Amino acid sequence: MEELKAKFSRVYIHKDSLGSAVAKRVLELFPSDSVQVVNDQPLKEKNGRLSAEDFEASKRALYLAPFKGQFFKRCPGARPGLLCCNYFVLNLGQQCDMNCSYCYLQSFINNPVLTIYTNFDQALNELKEMHKDLGSSRIRVGTGEVIDSLSLDELTLYSKSLIEAFRHFPNWTLEFKTKSAKVDQFISCEHSKNVIVSWSVNPQAIVDSEEYGTASLEERLRAAERCRDQGYPVAFHIDPMIWHPEWKSNYTDLVEKITQRFRPTQVAVISVGALRFQPEQRIMMRERFGMKGWVTRAEVYPSQDGKLRYDQALRREMFDHVLGQFRAAHPDWRVFLCMETPETWISTTEQIPHRNPGLKDLFDTKVLHQHRNWSQNTTTP
Amino acid sequence: MWELKDAATLNLSLNFRPLKAWPQALPVISFNQFVVAGFDRLQGPAFVRRDASGTGLAELLGSCYPRLALAEGARLWARLKQADLDDSIVWPLIGLKSSSDHERLLKILLSLSPEIQDWIDVRQVGPRELAILLCFRTHESITPTLETITQRGFSRNIGAQILELSGELLLMDQTPPSAPPQDQDPDGRLWLGQLEKSRRPLSSAKDSTQSEQVQAMPWPQQLRSQWKRNGDQSRLEVSLSVGSLQEWNKRLEELSKMTPHLGQADLWKS
Ligand code: SF4
Numbered sequence: 089m090e091e092l093k094a095k096f097s098r099v100y101i102h103k104d105s106l107g108s109a110v111a112k113r114v115l116e117l118f119p120s121d122s123v124q125v126v127n128d129q130p131l132k133e134k135n136g137r138l139s140a141e142d143f144e145a146s147k148r149a150l151y152l153a154p155f156k157g158q159f160f161k162r163c164p165g166a167r168p169g170l171l172c173c174n175y176f177v178l179n180l181g182q183q184c185d186m187n188c189s190y191c192y193l194q195s196f197i198n199n200p201v202l203t204i205y206t207n208f209d210q211a212l213n214e215l216k217e218m219h220k221d222l223g224s225s226r227i228r229v230g231t232g233e234v235i236d237s238l239s240l241d242e243l244t245l246y247s248k249s250l251i252e253a254f255r256h257f258p259n260w261t262l263e264f265k266t267k268s269a270k271v272d273q274f275i276s277c278e279h280s281k282n283v284i285v286s287w288s289v290n291p292q293a294i295v296d297s298e299e300y301g302t303a304s305l306e307e308r309l310r311a312a313e314r315c316r317d318q319g320y321p322v323a324f325h326i327d328p329m330i331w332h333p334e335w336k337s338n339y340t341d342l343v344e345k346i347t348q349r350f351r352p353t354q355v356a357v358i359s360v361g362a363l364r365f366q367p368e369q370r371i372m373m374r375e376r377f378g379m380k381g382w383v384t385r386a387e388v389y390p391s392q393d394g395k396l397r398y399d400q401a402l403r404r405e406m407f408d409h410v411l412g413q414f415r416a417a418h419p420d421w422r423v424f425l426c427m428e429t430p431e432t433w434i435s436t437t438e439q440i441p442h443r444n445p446g447l448k449d450l451f452d453t454k455v456l457h458q459h460r461n462w463s464q465n466t467t468t469p
Numbered sequence: 470m471w472e473l474k475d476a477a478t479l480n481l482s483l484n485f486r487p488l489k490a491w492p493q494a495l496p497v498i499s500f501n502q503f504v505v506a507g508f509d510r511l512q513g514p515a516f517v518r519r520d521a522s523g524t525g526l527a528e529l530l531g532s533c534y535p536r537l538a539l540a541e542g543a544r545l546w547a548r549l550k551q552a553d554l555d556d557s558i559v560w561p562l563i564g565l566k567s568s569s570d571h572e573r574l575l576k577i578l579l580s581l582s583p584e585i586q587d588w589i590d591v592r593q594v595g596p597r598e599l600a601i602l603l604c605f606r607t608h609e610s611i612t613p614t615l616e617t618i619t620q621r622g623f624s625r626n627i628g629a630q631i632l633e634l635s636g637e638l639l640l641m642d643q644t645p646p647s648a649p650p651q652d653q654d655p656d657g658r659l660w661l662g663q664l665e666k667s668r669r670p671l672s673s674a675k676d677s678t679q680s681e682q683v684q685a686m687p688w689p690q691q692l693r694s695q696w697k698r699n700g701d702q703s704r705l706e707v708s709l710s711v712g713s714l715q716e717w718n719k720r721l722e723e724l725s726k727m728t729p730h731l732g733q734a735d736l737w738k739s
Contacts, residue, residue: 379641389700389701390700401703
């Protein structure tokens with residue numbers, strides 16, 4: 089907790105959030121002179137496109153507030169021309185206390201505070217309502233889109249309540265996605281094996297050069313082993329793969345670490361993706377991280393969806409390599425490409441994603457239609 | 470309230486050197502004692518808007534200059550500051566939101582030579598195209614690139630790309646290739662290609678090798694072929710034109726003879 093406390097220089101609590109359990113914990117943890125109760129979002133004048141400096145500062149200003157809007161959103165990967173795992177996103181806050189050079193929040197965040205939503209009960213209610221209509225469908229819910237699922241979870245303890253809720257949603261899967269090793273707070277909870285704890289992983293060389301403030305690869309793998317030992321399915325996202333001169337041996341080593349410490353049956357899925365970012369994100373990345381890292385100096389080009397990516401043939405080679413390593417270790421490893429164009433997918437896996445039996449659920453359009461109907465019929469405050 | 474006065478009695482300290490001359494047919498326009506349009510006229514009739522509150526300045530400037538270019542805006546911003554007037558009125562005139570990044574950019578623009586400022590304005594270069602300048606603590610290293618772009622009058626598109634690539638190379642501690650002589654590269658495309666090669670050495674080397682392989686193949690004369698990059702993909706492009714079905718069949722037959730050559734080449738490897 090001391091480490092967590094040191095991350096924030098200022099804490100703001102919206103007056104409507106004062107009664108929440110998170111606010112109570114925050115008030116106990118932080119010295120009173122660093123906490124301010126506010127009627128509205130602080131530093132609002134900075135809202136909009138943040139400067140590099142303001143983005144940096146936003147990671148050190150914690151703001152607890154209720155979320156006004158609908159908690160459930162479709163995964164942003166699902167756009168025309170792109171394929172993606174079909175899942176729903178539950179945002180329980182926004183901004184991240186860690187600092188990866190490639191982080192897409194750099195082109196997404198437009199307010200200058202790290203926000204944690206305190207009306208978690210509303211999220212649970214939405215979840216229950218959605219379950220009434222879609223309970224029989226195979227829905228996956230992820231919490232790590234615009235905030236890491238677990239890095240601040242010691243403070244929020246949302247994971248515990250979600251795990252408890254998902255005990256009643258047997259057809260659904262909840263996915264925590266993290267680059268931290270914070271699992272103590274929920275690891276002993278009773279669960280229905282439908283909570284996947286997943287780690288974004290990269291070779292330690294990339295963790296050192298591009299993923300500041302995150303847990304080391306070893307810490308992440310150890311945390312994953314502990315979850316596995318408690319019966320949680322785990323998953324790994326080798327994403328974004330980052331080209332560097334030793335990429336082949338470093339990613340071979342990473343795959344070896346995973347395949348030597350886990351069996352295919354213990355890992356729900358491995359997703360693989362390569363570096364990609366919006367062109368305007370490059371401006372902030374350059375300013376914040378300079379031009380000497382593997383991400384900012386990457387040889388990227390605009391792709392079909394407007395994002396900057398490595399040359400398609402290089403991406404294919406990188407994916408082939410990782411997929412080949414997993415296949416060589418054991419044919420049962422379930423590896424798929426996330427946020428990739430159909431062309432790369434087909435050339436790497438030699439299958440159209442929809443025709444791949446193991447991935448059918450991930451692309452079930454019926455589920456999407458049901459959700460759309462559900463969203464349209466649900467009014468949110 | 471408007472008054473008619475002699476321009477010689479007014480204050481020219483807001484002269485921000487607007488890009489376009491104020492039409493001779495129009496009188497000098499002044500806000501209280503500050504001339505806002507017609508700075509080149511030292512005497513003659515001036516329409517003076519009297520406004521004790523000072524709030525009408527934004528509106529008046531907006532009427533005289535519905536849209537200012539970036540460097541013009543930077544100069545006006547600096548003049549307003551010096552005259553202790555509200556400098557925030559500049560943001561809508563240049564179509565930007567007030568932000569610390571935009572303020573930094575205006576300060577950088579003010580530090581550049583008038584020739585560079587004018588190239589930026591004439592070519593309507595925007596803040597995103599100039600964002601690379603925000604990464605430099607001092608601008609000595611990037612200024613020569615800007616000077617060459619300006620002297621050669623490159624287009625906005627080519628100039629902005631040259632600036633971005635040169636800037637990135639400098640930030641990578643690399644020396645960007647210098648501009649080829651003007652007669653060999655009048656529009657900057659050659660220079661841009663060289664910068665591209667330096668910035669993306671691995672992909673460029675691969676593209677060149679593939680291109681050479683394609684050129685070395687025994688293509689039938691009536692077919693045009695090239696290895697071409699389009700965004701994140703590079704591929705073989707073959708074009709042909711035919712005037713009859715007979716010709717079409719002949720071309721197809723010729724094309725099929727290329728298959729063994731294409732199969733042997735290293736083209737499809739990453
Ligand atoms: S852990 Fe994820 S959300 Fe946090 S900085 Fe890294 S990429 Fe961004």
